[in-house]
Amino acid sequence: MDDRILLVDDEQGLLVMVETLLRKEGYQRITTATTAGKALRLAQTMSFELIVLDVMLPDRNGFELCQQLRQLTKVPILFVSARSGDLDKVMGLGFGGDDYITKPFNPLELVARVKAQLRRHHLYSQASTSKTELLQYGRLSLNKGAAQLLVDGIEVACPAKEFELLTYLCEHPNQVFTALQLYDQVWGTALMGDEKTVVIHISRLRRRIEMDPSDPRIIVNIRGIGYKFIPPKKDVDPDV
Template structure:
């Protein structure tokens, strides 16, 4: 039995019941459900969840707006679930803090697999026993690995789970070039489901957090036709403590 606590948010009770049944068969026992944005927000404020599945179209609010509210309380993995398959919707969802985007109709076991992949990597990056050290210090920003925390100029900076994992992976592999699909495989863990746009959006969000000028990045750079690499700050070389 798994002890992760999951919140499912969808206005279609049939979908909630189906997902809950599938997840219970996969070993998940702590599953809460909500059919409105208001109900979901009250649960998020009262319970510390490990992962949230959120429908974009809710009767009382837009799922994208609700995601932004949720991100003020928690940075746990958040998967959008929606019947809207437009690429702009997908990019918007990833851009405001979502970690994955699943369109309806969907295969329930695929949703379960994506949930387990998100939780597996979340656990990996939060377990000190799996890490060489607890902290990477780059001078003006630092990564506190066991706490899954980013500080910029000494100030705690909210960083959703997948952004943090992507930043950590890049920082632990400085000056190495990775294609978008390689980064997707390393961080999301699902090579066959890889989506370059997902990586591009997360890179853009990270630059806004750690770059003085995100439009002219110095640290997370894109080498045309090759991929991305992290260049450590020269004036404050990284050191592990």
């Protein structure tokens, strides 16, 4: 496997264990860092397909590092942390993470999540070169090839997983999906899915595309079921 993976954790023993585990699965291009500073320097000089990131680092909070990494790359970021509270998960995803797994973890689950993130990353990259690269719905425009979101003609920054989620919804307008169905399609496995992950990403998307995120008209809740993307009409305010 040719994927390059960056592992960031200040526990040397854990780094060795995870690196050994992933190498046994065929991932040979693995780089490690025990500090946020080194991780940032590596991300500035090398390209990666996946970053596995601890929250508690000696020189910087992992959430802060995630924000900085997001300015350099859109690749999946998987948090691995001993902080298991819901608030920590919400913060991790809110700062740009794509998934969150807590310590101690089942090694097989970590491998499965890494594979799922990489699989979805590659599928999305391949889809970006497909025939239909531009999705346009009124005030929204998604350029899949350039991973670019425009709202009212203005480019809006959109991390990879949010963009992938929005693209999936745009490609299936007026269809209702449960949170687990969306997790399965965008993150790659519903069996380990956390509905909060989807909820947080939907909330962040609404802040980017809705006229009033507190009263969404584009990505709407279908009570007791899930979410539906209602395409805004051309030249029509979705709040009208």
